[in-house]
Amino acid sequence: MTDDVSASVPDVPAEPAGAAPLGLVRTPTGHAGVDARLERLADADHLPADEHAAVYEDVHGGLREALTALDAPPVPGPYENRS
Template sequence: MSVPESVDAAAPEAAHEPAGASPLGVERELTGHPGVDVHLARLAEVDHLPADGHLEVYEDVHRGLRAELTSLDAHPAPRPYENRS
């Protein structure tokens, strides 16, 4: 069996060119918590980024959501009229 001599060496590389950014079409629903909704809205940015730019956005959103959850566990400072020492 012989291999044709006219094999284009650039053709396999062209087949592996990264695709351009395209929206994933994922619907985002509001949660009713403004702090959470702001972070989730940032996920729309990845629709306009190549795949190698997604990680930075995902990590930032994750940090923001963790901060929101942590703030729920924080005890609010007592109000002046609640301080009964």
């Protein structure tokens, strides 16, 4: 009695497939700083999943800075505040 077990086992790749980009389209916002941070998200496409958090934290920090800058008072020009 010789059963050929290998004939019933599906082909399994020796190594898992690499990271595949999601192919998400990023629509430009018109704000250069924000657009640069959003483009940085593409870096995660080429990294293993356990390294995604560092990219997301960097992008999140940059977006927070951009939002905080919107609340900052304008810097007076050289000819303002004249008495």
